[in-house]
Amino acid sequence: MATEIKAPVFPESVADGTIATWHKQVGETVSRDEVICDIETDKVVLEVVAPADGSLVLIAKNEGDTVLSNEVIAQFEEGSAPAVSTQSSEVKESVEVASSKTEAGASAIVEREQVQHQAPSVRKVLTETGISAEEVQGTGRGGRITKEDVVNHQSKPTSAPVSPQVAPLSMAVGERIEKRVPMTRLRKRVAERLLSATQETAMLTTFNEVNMKPIMDMRQQYKDLFEKRHGARLGFMSFFVKAVTEALKRYPAVNASIDGDDIVYHGYYDIGVAVSSERGLVVPVLRDTDRLSYAEVEAGIRGYAEKARDGKLSIEEMSGGTFTITNGGTFGSLLSTPILNQPQTGILGMHKIQERPMAVNGEVVILPMMYLALSYDHRMIDGKEAVGFLVTVKELLEEPAKLILDL
Template identity: 80%
Template sequence: MATEIKAPVFPESVADGTIATWHKQPGEAVSRDEVICDIETDKVVLEVVAPADGTIAAIVKNEGDTVLSAEVIAQFEEGAVSGAAPAAAPQAEQKAEPAAAVQAAAGAAVADQAPAVRKALTESGIPAADVAGTGRGGRITKEDVASHQAKPAAPAAAPLSVAVGERVEKRVPMTRLRKRVAERLLAATQETAMLTTFNEVNMKPIMEMRAQYKDAFEKRHGARLGFMSFFVKAATEALKRYPAVNASIDGNDIVYHGYYDIGVAVSSERGLVVPVLRDTDRMNYAEVENGIRDFAYKARDGKLGIEDMTGGTFTITNGGTFGSLLSTPILNTPQTAILGMHKIQERPMAVKGQVEILPMMYLALSYDHRLIDGKEAVGFLVTIKELL
């Protein structure tokens, strides 16, 4: 008996999605809870799984099609596989189509991996069977794919001839998530009176504190003591003192939030995402560090949910992880401010009439001048500096 497979129920903030990838085709057998399809929305990629053991009877929505919340995307036949090839095929047929068998096996191997790994394998053109997996249960990680790519290629029998002066171009469609990120960033620059103020902070006290307590902290809490938790806690306290920085603009109204939900910008394979730490005023350092770590793992594996990124009253972005010394972060609307962290760089500084070499970090606060005055913005950033 055929049943319907439907798209997930999207939250109110998501109007529709796009079929990104079908991992199974009509006639293919699937197991219960096996991923059969990826749906890309403006915020996250959602996985659709098989409701039971059975067969994909028909695909209603093809790759690239737009789907609405709870819309039918495929027909599913529960139970024994119908119309599938017998398990023991004649020897002659096995020899006749070795390439097809290898291709099917490779496709199954790729589909069994995490979304980020599937993407890396597809873009590199490397068969999953050629990569030695070092992850749990022998699964392939992105690092395994990168290591395989870095290996010197075996010498070919006859080198390919490339025309002199040939310039290769590759055109690929922009993903839905990347397109949405582009629209939001462009809107932020066009629809807000965005301005950036800068300051710098001596990171030596925090670095010394971290060096002194990091081992005991990790042993007690099971989390590494990083720099981000210091900035999240400092920003939370500064937001209490400057409520306008924690507010948002809704039409002609100003919405002052009585809670502190801080988004942490994370770079993923599909684009920039901003998962949100909820009620940071109630979180301790270990909870902040564990939350950020979990978000990083979810972003890497394509497992971030819409609920992870909904809302947020303030955002922190750390370009320093990529080596950025100074930047002007763009607002994450409808929020009215965003804090930019940067690389820690040793610089000669004048301290009480003496020159000292200190580990310094530039801080940047971009803010919406329609709501936040320069005095408040500078005071907010100075407060963070002093708290650190």
Template identity: 65%
Template sequence: MAEIKAPVFPESVADGTIVEWHVTEGQQVNRDDLLAEIETDKVVLEVVAPDDGVVTKIVKQVDDTVESADLIAEFEAGASGSTDDAPAVDPDQPAAPVQAKQAADGGEPTQGASAAEADHKDQSPAVRKAAKESGVDPKNVEGTGRGGRVTKTDMASPTLKADSSIKSDSGRPVAESVGERTEKRVPMTRLRKTVANRLLSASQDTAMLTTFNEVNMKPLMDMRAKYKEQFEKRHGVRLGFMSLFVKAATEALKRFPAVNASLDGDDIVYHGFYDIGVAVSSDRGLVVPVLRDTDRMSMADVESKIRELGGKAQDGKLGLDEMTGGTFTISNGGVFGSLMSTPILNPPQTAILGMHAINDRPMAVNGQVEILPMMYLALSYDHRMIDGKEAVQFLVTIKELVEDPAMLLLDL
């Protein structure tokens, strides 16, 4: 008999919560099959089967809090059991009578099994809990899980099937006549609660100030239009704007070490490396995967890594090591249409750069009015650590490097 344990959490993560079991006791699984998901305050971790065998006992249930390396299930390698891959039933509920299997052709359940019972079988404990809290019947929700099954994430923001007769578990229509006042209550995830607490702490515990500037994006846009096809053909990734901003920020951090530093109590920690976090909005909340040693990365390296980490963020596959650390952060609200904002610090970092939408605006150039693609830049910084002069000069440096990309190549 083997033990299935929670992953070993890093020091920055105290515990986690089991949000979903993908198997039931006695179920046959294959090596690396997904068994359970554990949500921490930073990332959702997957627990997989160590070998072919059977999950003989589930020790920790959905919503149970687990610590690093806690026993969560027992496993017998090489054993055979049920091949039913439906998610686990709630162990706190009485066992349902054995029902006959549904016909192989996908028709109605055979004698002795009701349609409701068959649907209930395909719901995990986390889904049933979300259904109870929201009053939305999972049978009416479009599922994105394996085989079209409804997941906890689907229940958090349900997309209803195209059926005007859909009703909730209480029998009331989910979407009734025009003018119906509806509301839904769902618990915050650990990740979102942590993000909320960190943002509130940043605004209360730092002397945060924001300085603004604007950058003419035409030189960068012209360069991108000229070389994007060659760049993609050579490196296999698209040439975006973020890579140049990352490289420009890295150069500016070299010139202004205080912006790359952090506060630890009464000590100032100056970092001799450049790890830049890129804020990403995902279905689970705001996450900030980190690009390591950006001073050693080419623009192609940056584009490739951003694409990789962004995909992991959307799929909830980021590892803790990919989200910890970071000496500076870049947030691009422009992808959502933001014209101007004041980004909030990501402690213990002392500064964050905010990028925004590119809009054509009339600008005075050599005494003449020209229509140019302009972007507002914002730098929020901790005034306890960074003086206004340094912050302004840092932002001006980024502006100059973006407006004349050749300066990066010539090390000017």
């Protein structure tokens, strides 16, 4: 007896999702808890797993289709793979036709099925370029073909010239190639939120700079002992998270948010750390940072970075947050103006550490300096508070002993 497989129950903040990838097709054997499908929402990618050992007997929602919370997306049967007669009509038809055709005709049908089982965007690229799915070496999960695989295959030199009849139009000599790719749901959501922040807030940015030498010296001295003791590398982010947390205690307006005509002052410190992933920018949240040790902060950030890379972040891990830190210095940015992560009223931008000549006690000294940028909502935070907050962060970073000793 077939069992219905349904989409997960989405949180209230997520209206629907899109079938991103089917990792298993009708008739394929699957093990219990093995991932059979990915559903992409505007926040995370959710995995749907097999309820038991068995196989799919019907796929109700194809890749690219929109699904609602708890909607049926497939049917599953426990035990060994079902007979051909229980497969979906599409696959059944392909098998029947293949059995009645010659070997060449059967190969063409197999090729058509291989194309159909790819993501919509991949099918589109294959069609446009005239490349057969059998020619492309897939590097995706389960050997599936990605758009990058098609592009890389297209750019490979061939041993024999391609005849004009089958040469893709986009490869004509002198033609300027364009590639149109639909936005992912996450990318569209990020775009909406950033545009909303610029249009609906009175955003202003103030700048300062911090001498990173004291932290770099401390890190150099204790990083090996720290890692041996706590099993986590001592980076710069833990110092920034703890400095921001202390500054938020002194300037509670920066830790507040605006809800309609109300100001909500938060009595806790949940710091979001912006992480760049292949799917786009995500902001997982470190909870109660005033109670976390430096080692716990470092371990938390590392864990989130790994989850973001693998697309494993949950909606709960990215929900909430009272303040955000973003580090453009990872990519070499020297100075930028970060955009608010609504409904938060402040975001701190870190940047590249660069040696510069600085005047210290009347002498020119080369120091590793970092520009800091604080973007804030001027409706909620006055310039005096914003500057005071940023100066506090600067002072705590330049004298990390005060931060550690709670001075």
